[in-house]
Amino acid sequence: MIATSPFALATCQPGMERALKAEVARIRPDLHPGFQRPGLVTFKATRSPFRPDEAPASVFARLWAASAGPCLTADAVLATAADIGTVRLFLSARDVSPEDDHPHALRVAIQRDLSGWDRTLRPAFTGGAIQPGELVLDVLTWPGEAPVVGWHRHGPDRHAEPGGAIPVTVPAGAPSRGYRKIAEALRVFRPPLAQGDGVLELGSAPGGGTRAWLDAGCRVAAVDPQPLHADLRGAPGLKPIAARVGDLAPDSLPPGLKWVSCDAGITADDLVHALARLKPSLGAVKGWIVMLPVADDAAAKRLPATLQKLRKLGATHVVARQLPSNRGDVAVYATR
Numbered sequence: 001m002i003a004t005s006p007f008a009l010a011t012c013q014p015g016m017e018r019a020l021k022a023e024v025a026r027i028r029p030d031l032h033p034g035f036q037r038p039g040l041v042t043f044k045a046t047r048s049p050f051r052p053d054e055a056p057a058s059v060f061a062r063l064w065a066a067s068a069g070p071c072l073t074a075d076a077v078l079a080t081a082a083d084i085g086t087v088r089l090f091l092s093a094r095d096v097s098p099e100d101d102h103p104h105a106l107r108v109a110i111q112r113d114l115s116g117w118d119r120t121l122r123p124a125f126t127g128g129a130i131q132p133g134e135l136v137l138d139v140l141t142w143p144g145e146a147p148v149v150g151w152h153r154h155g156p157d158r159h160a161e162p163g164g165a166i167p168v169t170v171p172a173g174a175p176s177r178g179y180r181k182i183a184e185a186l187r188v189f190r191p192p193l194a195q196g197d198g199v200l201e202l203g204s205a206p207g208g209g210t211r212a213w214l215d216a217g218c219r220v221a222a223v224d225p226q227p228l229h230a231d232l233r234g235a236p237g238l239k240p241i242a243a244r245v246g247d248l249a250p251d252s253l254p255p256g257l258k259w260v261s262c263d264a265g266i267t268a269d270d271l272v273h274a275l276a277r278l279k280p281s282l283g284a285v286k287g288w289i290v291m292l293p294v295a296d297d298a299a300a301k302r303l304p305a306t307l308q309k310l311r312k313l314g315a316t317h318v319v320a321r322q323l324p325s326n327r328g329d330v331a332v333y334a335t336r
């Protein structure tokens, strides 16, 4: 039975491998980058072997696992499972970004490849809900490539689904992919929402995020100079405010707001500035869910300093994650 591995693996959004490696160099300098594929990086554990219960607190990693490396055949995957002593399987494509991020032909190829592995491997594993403490084999597939295999010890702070996917159902006709971003953030961060909580949403049009907050049972003050999608007109609990954030007077906001949400594509500095200016009207706010741009290396590097600025605004708990639906941004959850 193998308990640990000389290597770790992490998956991330394809294109963010450099940001992940820079982050790991900062938070876990003992992990040195090894081979990588788009959206997957392996690390050599130089201090002590990587344990399946380890999951460094990372913004960019979707999942962590002890790495067994690529397995060329199904037999090799099954032999690895036997060596590790697990009968539990997390099988997924290496990249679990929303389907519409991939061209149709690639989507079909991903699905066909995954189904083939599923047919071969699934019968050898035990189904049903995986319990905390169980070892799970992570098999990460991609068309035309040998799957990369790892394993982790399951627990509440680990990826809950194969590949680190976050299953949310986007209703037909949701005004934008902003719905999925907020729905994923609510699922991952689990803010303690109460029915009827007031949300100040900055940069709301066309209204995907607005719809997600309303569906979560909140009331929304939706700020944007652009109009919301017509389907949202007159929605119960919705107060559209046609303004730019910078033109918003603190006393124009509804009283008792509990949450601030922002997916406006504005810089972190502009957001922090706006929050500081509106602070007199945000006294009852419990927390923020904001999407911050990290499209270039410099913005990704500045992220720890940006999170520090949110702490200065009064946040005591700040966590950032690049969710599957994020593209050039990350989701930040801050509470006080």
Ligand SMILES: C[S@@+](CC[C@H](N)C(=O)[O-])C[C@H]1O[C@@H](n2cnc3c(N)ncnc32)[C@H](O)[C@@H]1O
Pocket: 175, 176, 177, 178, 179, 202, 203, 204, 205, 206, 207, 208, 209, 210, 223, 224, 225, 226, 243, 244, 245, 246, 263, 264, 265, 266
């Ligand atoms: C990416 S879209 C937002 C998507 C939206 N959150 C959704 O879920 O559908 C960016 C929006 O931010 C708005 N925006 C950009 N800068 C803004 C500002 N300074 N104040 C208010 N809204 C702003 C734009 O008008 C645009 O509608």
